[in-house]
Amino acid sequence: MVDAVRMKKPAVHKHTPAGGAPTAPHTADEAQARAAAAHTDEPRIDIPQVTDLLLGTWAETRREAREMIKNPDFWRIEGQPMPEHRDRVLTQLKLLVEAGGSRRAFPKEFGGLEDNGANIAGFEELVLADPSLQIKSGVQWGLFGSAVYQLGTQKHWDAWLSDIIDLSLPGAFAMTETGHGSDVAAIGTTATYDPQTEEFVIHTPFRGAWKDYLGNAALHGKAATVFAQLITGGVNYGVHCFFVPIRDDEGAFLPGVGGEDDGYKGGLNGIDNGRLHFDQVRVPRFNLLDRYGQVAADGSYTSDIPSPGRRFFTMLGALVQGRVSLDGASTTGAALALDIAITYANQRRQFDSGAGTPEVVLLDYGKHQRRLLPRLATVYAQAFAHDVFLRKFDGVFSGRADTPTEREDLETLAAALKPLSTWNALDTIQECREACGGSGFLAENRLVGLHADLDVYVTFEGDNNILLQLVGKRLLSDYAKQFKGKDAATVARIAARQTAGDLFHGAGLRRLGQAVGDLGSTARSVERGLREDQQHELLAGRVQQMIADIAGRLRPASKLSPADAAGLFNANQAELIEAARAHGELLQWEAFTDALATVQDAGTRHVLTWLRDLFGLSLIEKHLAWYIINGRLSTQRAAAVSSYIDRLCTRLRPHAQDLVDAWGFEPEHVRAPIALGAEQERQDEARAYFAQLAASGQAPTPEKKIKKS
Amino acid sequence: MVDAVRMKKPAVHKHTPAGGAPTAPHTADEAQARAAAAHTDEPRIDIPQVTDLLLGTWAETRREAREMIKNPDFWRIEGQPMPEHRDRVLTQLKLLVEAGGSRRAFPKEFGGLEDNGANIAGFEELVLADPSLQIKSGVQWGLFGSAVYQLGTQKHWDAWLSDIIDLSLPGAFAMTETGHGSDVAAIGTTATYDPQTEEFVIHTPFRGAWKDYLGNAALHGKAATVFAQLITGGVNYGVHCFFVPIRDDEGAFLPGVGGEDDGYKGGLNGIDNGRLHFDQVRVPRFNLLDRYGQVAADGSYTSDIPSPGRRFFTMLGALVQGRVSLDGASTTGAALALDIAITYANQRRQFDSGAGTPEVVLLDYGKHQRRLLPRLATVYAQAFAHDVFLRKFDGVFSGRADTPTEREDLETLAAALKPLSTWNALDTIQECREACGGSGFLAENRLVGLHADLDVYVTFEGDNNILLQLVGKRLLSDYAKQFKGKDAATVARIAARQTAGDLFHGAGLRRLGQAVGDLGSTARSVERGLREDQQHELLAGRVQQMIADIAGRLRPASKLSPADAAGLFNANQAELIEAARAHGELLQWEAFTDALATVQDAGTRHVLTWLRDLFGLSLIEKHLAWYIINGRLSTQRAAAVSSYIDRLCTRLRPHAQDLVDAWGFEPEHVRAPIALGAEQERQDEARAYFAQLAASGQAPTPEKKIKKS
Numbered sequence A, B: 001m002v003d004a005v006r007m008k009k010p011a012v013h014k015h016t017p018a019g020g021a022p023t024a025p026h027t028a029d030e031a032q033a034r035a036a037a038a039h040t041d042e043p044r045i046d047i048p049q050v051t052d053l054l055l056g057t058w059a060e061t062r063r064e065a066r067e068m069i070k071n072p073d074f075w076r077i078e079g080q081p082m083p084e085h086r087d088r089v090l091t092q093l094k095l096l097v098e099a100g101g102s103r104r105a106f107p108k109e110f111g112g113l114e115d116n117g118a119n120i121a122g123f124e125e126l127v128l129a130d131p132s133l134q135i136k137s138g139v140q141w142g143l144f145g146s147a148v149y150q151l152g153t154q155k156h157w158d159a160w161l162s163d164i165i166d167l168s169l170p171g172a173f174a175m176t177e178t179g180h181g182s183d184v185a186a187i188g189t190t191a192t193y194d195p196q197t198e199e200f201v202i203h204t205p206f207r208g209a210w211k212d213y214l215g216n217a218a219l220h221g222k223a224a225t226v227f228a229q230l231i232t233g234g235v236n237y238g239v240h241c242f243f244v245p246i247r248d249d250e251g252a253f254l255p256g257v258g259g260e261d262d263g264y265k266g267g268l269n270g271i272d273n274g275r276l277h278f279d280q281v282r283v284p285r286f287n288l289l290d291r292y293g294q295v296a297a298d299g300s301y302t303s304d305i306p307s308p309g310r311r312f313f314t315m316l317g318a319l320v321q322g323r324v325s326l327d328g329a330s331t332t333g334a335a336l337a338l339d340i341a342i343t344y345a346n347q348r349r350q351f352d353s354g355a356g357t358p359e360v361v362l363l364d365y366g367k368h369q370r371r372l373l374p375r376l377a378t379v380y381a382q383a384f385a386h387d388v389f390l391r392k393f394d395g396v397f398s399g400r401a402d403t404p405t406e407r408e409d410l411e412t413l414a415a416a417l418k419p420l421s422t423w424n425a426l427d428t429i430q431e432c433r434e435a436c437g438g439s440g441f442l443a444e445n446r447l448v449g450l451h452a453d454l455d456v457y458v459t460f461e462g463d464n465n466i467l468l469q470l471v472g473k474r475l476l477s478d479y480a481k482q483f484k485g486k487d488a489a490t491v492a493r494i495a496a497r498q499t500a501g502d503l504f505h506g507a508g509l510r511r512l513g514q515a516v517g518d519l520g521s522t523a524r525s526v527e528r529g530l531r532e533d534q535q536h537e538l539l540a541g542r543v544q545q546m547i548a549d550i551a552g553r554l555r556p557a558s559k560l561s562p563a564d565a566a567g568l569f570n571a572n573q574a575e576l577i578e579a580a581r582a583h584g585e586l587l588q589w590e591a592f593t594d595a596l597a598t599v600q601d602a603g604t605r606h607v608l609t610w611l612r613d614l615f616g617l618s619l620i621e622k623h624l625a626w627y628i629i630n631g632r633l634s635t636q637r638a639a640a641v642s643s644y645i646d647r648l649c650t651r652l653r654p655h656a657q658d659l660v661d662a663w664g665f666e667p668e669h670v671r672a673p674i675a676l677g678a679e680q681e682r683q684d685e686a687r688a689y690f691a692q693l694a695a696s697g698q699a700p701t702p703e704k705k706i707k708k709s
Helices: A002-006 A027-038 A047-068 A082-098 A116-128 A131-151 A154-165 A308-317 A321-345 A366-398 A404-435 A437-441 A447-458 A464-481 A488-497 A523-527 A532-559 A562-571 A573-597 A602-622 A624-629 A635-661 A678-696 A703-708 B002-006 B027-038 B047-055 B059-068 B082-098 B116-128 B131-151 B154-165 B308-317 B321-345 B366-397 B404-435 B437-441 B447-458 B464-481 B488-497 B523-527 B532-559 B562-571 B573-597 B602-622 B624-629 B635-661 B678-696 B703-708
Strands: A171-174 A190-194 A199-203 A211-214 A223-232 A235-245 A257-261 A274-278 A281-284 A349-352 A359-361 B171-174 B190-194 B199-203 B211-214 B223-232 B235-245 B257-261 B274-278 B281-284 B349-352 B359-361
Touching: A047 A116, A047 A366, A047 A602, A047 A635, A082 A131, A116 A131, A116 A321, A116 A366, A131 A154, A131 A171, A131 A223, A131 A235, A131 A321, A131 A447, A171 A211, A171 A274, A199 A223, A199 A235, A211 A223, A211 B437, A223 A274, A235 A281, A235 A308, A235 B703, A308 A404, A308 B703, A321 A366, A321 A404, A321 A447, A321 A635, A366 A404, A366 A573, A366 A602, A366 A635, A366 B573, A404 A437, A404 A447, A404 A464, A404 A573, A404 B447, A437 A447, A437 B211, A437 B447, A447 B404, A447 B437, A447 B447, A464 A532, A464 A573, A532 A562, A532 A573, A532 A602, A532 A624, A562 A573, A573 A602, A573 B366, A602 A624, A602 A635, A624 A635, A624 B624, A624 B635, A635 B624, A703 B235, A703 B308, B047 B059, B047 B366, B047 B602, B047 B635, B059 B116, B082 B131, B116 B131, B116 B321, B116 B366, B131 B154, B131 B171, B131 B223, B131 B235, B131 B321, B131 B447, B171 B211, B171 B274, B199 B223, B199 B235, B211 B223, B223 B274, B235 B281, B235 B308, B308 B404, B321 B366, B321 B404, B321 B447, B321 B635, B366 B404, B366 B573, B366 B602, B366 B635, B404 B437, B404 B447, B404 B464, B404 B573, B437 B447, B464 B532, B464 B573, B532 B562, B532 B573, B532 B602, B532 B624, B562 B573, B573 B602, B602 B624, B602 B635, B624 B635
Parallel strands: A171 A223, A190 A223, B171 B223, B190 B223
Antiparallel strands: A190 A199, A199 A281, A211 A274, A223 A235, A257 A274, A349 A359, B190 B199, B199 B281, B211 B274, B223 B235, B257 B274, B349 B359
């Protein structure tokens, strides 16, 4: 099925023989490359098997979603003006409802499927149609709907969930304020309980407390889940969420509610982001979404979670799914960009090699391989890590594995992976755009639009640097736990013995196989690169040592004044974030390696092992100075890392098209003309023209040849 | 003058005392910081002096251009639909003509000023108004007009220059084809001379030979300077340029001419990029722009430059000014982004430090400093390098220093600097956008638009990787020259003795002051960082050794088959490009250092020296593994580089606002509300609200405090 549709793309670089004119000059070296690849010793991947692997646990839902969005009504129209784009995306949301796409996460009594993993998987694929569609869906069902469902109780579900699911009640998720994004606990909006009327008074005390950047706020939202400081009996019980109607049926703001359009943004202009403010707006006591904190008619406050801090983080944690879906959608977006750029690089030619041969296809250039192949390896790693992440999410939210520890681990995983995948998407899409030159800058070839739309993924749903800092703090606290109450000698003994697996019990690190000293004692392994266990040792050892080093530097903090302690932490902030990033990279590497272990087909395993090695070695190359300075790699071995990466690129080059084809994108998902045959046609036509000219005897003589004669 | 207007910006973080309410809580730490900075021992920059330094040799023209674009008619309207944007930019070009902005480079007999340096300087500043304006101006006068002027002769000037200068003859520069961008020599369009009619027949033989991505081609161009293979008497004399009318006065294509609109692009949508193709279009022999090659009535070809290759590169070299202006405009664009992000970072607060203090301004975070300050240092380096570059350009094009060597050096400089500054602009603008969070994603705050518009700068006017490869080849050939005709023993002796200054005579490298062995023998200099001469030694030594290493690896090429030799070169391509990048970085560092030497004011020199050190050390940190592996830095010294950068960031932090203020951008150039007081107002209002609430005794009690009691 997938293969049949893909045949619309030129087949020359696929594993099947070329369908084009076999005598065209450009097929000669390709035929040779294919012949080499087809040699019995040369492994090939089994494309459909790899597609299954990449689609992961919820492959079926992903396939359904991809089938649905083959309908052109779901496609982004490049350059469409904002007002029309917003209308279009609203219509697409309605189509999604009709197709049953909005109900997967919700309870069965409201027509839902209670399938959290499938829900996220399905939404992620929408990025291929239009990222605005993905994110506006996320606003409606993943944030607004999810707030009602996760933070509310049965009475709220009965009141609103059906209308939310079928989009008759579009809503905004009003958490962020102009003045506070990352620091949600400090928002300024207040919800003061009035026991006289049994109402909450929602109020915006100053401009910085306006709710801001909210999808559905500028135009379509009829209600909002508003986060505000809950004040009752003169006490501030911290941030809670309230259901607040904002517009009447004609779309006019209700009394006391006001707002503004955020206007044009860098991307996602199909979403009507805007601001909201409230002037003493009264909502019934009923409208407090009271799963984690309740206010009785008399104004008394109760909660199952006595700690205000833990209660706050529990509420935020209930909304982790946004981060999950950004991790997946960024990965899919980056993979699409690579599909476009690598397909083009296999067809586009520029410059002859100086050896009298035909012009060279871009992907045969060493630099072009270096630009695209390590990024392809990274996107594979992200896909496998995302499936691990999504399974953990599903475990927690299905209730199958819903413990405080699992929730905490899930949040750490989200905070570690979302930054890496969203940043990498921007980096990869940009490199792909540049690798396609001028044609990459045309909107029709998708890359610039993908970059513009995915740009904000790195700062919303948790700013990437803030998320990584959270991961870093978790790593530090896990590290500190083991030393608790132990004397200095014991600490030293533990430190000497410890492995990352011991340290970070909850965060996915496996036990290290061998001590650092074992690493690379023979010249032979320089030749062979770094083995799997050596890569793991290096990557895990780096996280461990960075955390231990930072912990050591922070140790004096307990004896300092609060201000000096804060200063000491601040001096280590950049490195703590770097350590968290290293931790995320390790998780991705481990996920790739675990996925490899499940592959049965020998050829597939062989090629994917090269790809995993390319990912691992690229990470090590990126941090090479650290490995040398910290005695983890000798300078001799370090010097070999780059040449090993070069060799891996050479090995993987003949497989590059297979590896992007394995993502299973069909022409309706790709849509970029340069990756759907336009470039190949132009190359074929040009070559045919010159061949015919030469055959005709009419070709002009090059000036150089006259000079020689 | 500049200062008077800048006062519209909140003055709290400037060197003058704050004007705001002195009792507002947020001024306390600022007052302290200012007090520290005002201490007699603490150097400050003299802002107007630094502005002069940054504006460089053609400061007067830059000031005039900035004054002109204070007129809102020149400003980009964020989110304006493409058709209206295109109209607007055309109108802006007319305003520019009225203001005399289009004639600076042209001959006096046509009303010009024959001032090449000022011409480029003036155009570069237009990026502050709208990059589409900058680039469309570049198309009309820097490319189309310049082709007529630089490649044509008096008769062509008489025919067309006046109309080009006053925009009554808008034109396209038709060099690039869909099939050939970087490899101009291989374009497919033909211009075949017909001696019967004394005409050239311009023809597009296949789709890949359509001219593409041409500004002015979709709508406004009436003529084009078309690059085509000149064929006469059955001989192809290579690429030459022809003046070809394309549209009549009603805007309809002339017979035989066709085209297409390139449609929406990733940015620069104020420019009507499009495609052109020609079906046997006849133009008079007159229309060959024949400065470098002439065809007589009988069809015989003559040229002062016998070598076809050298003739081709001479023609291309005459059009170097595009690269010059991109280097400057990228620098200005990146500086604007830093002005916005650093001003915001000095006003925006998020999270308290955990020490009971007020919320912290973003720029006080260690990570935020690390994100923005090294980029600020880089933009300073770029500005100084650009002035060197522009002076060299002016020397060559004014005829004052127009020798083949100077021209070759100018092109190498262009190929080295344009890639670095255009890439750095994207990197810097993106980091600034992220550093401003959600507000950075709003179009009104400029950053996303700047990124979108400047995106294509990295691949047009010479793809950055291709340009760097040219630089690499030049470095290799300079390297090889010194060994010519010498035996192996002599070569070894030279290699042992050589310094970068000896090697690369034409490319701006100065003589190295000391041998590598001298470097850092005392622990004391670890403490003090790396001195100027040590930084230079490291940066220059790296270029030198990389080139020597690559040359060594390429040596066997002469004994290989052409195909194997090409393969060997290809295997070294990525590293050659890296060596060229290192060369460009060195040139920037040297320009910064030379600029420092001209500074008289002690405080200014002190602070700018820190900034230069930050630039140098950041480069060294980026390539740290290379320095260790190649024995240039001990692991101990290498480990100290990062902490020295941290210390420099801490030292420079109080000067960050001064250093962006010194760019001299006025509110009409900045235009981003978050950098013009909107954020500071919100912060002031919020703090006043909480202060008043506290004073009123009505503030709710935090839940935590009740629990404790």
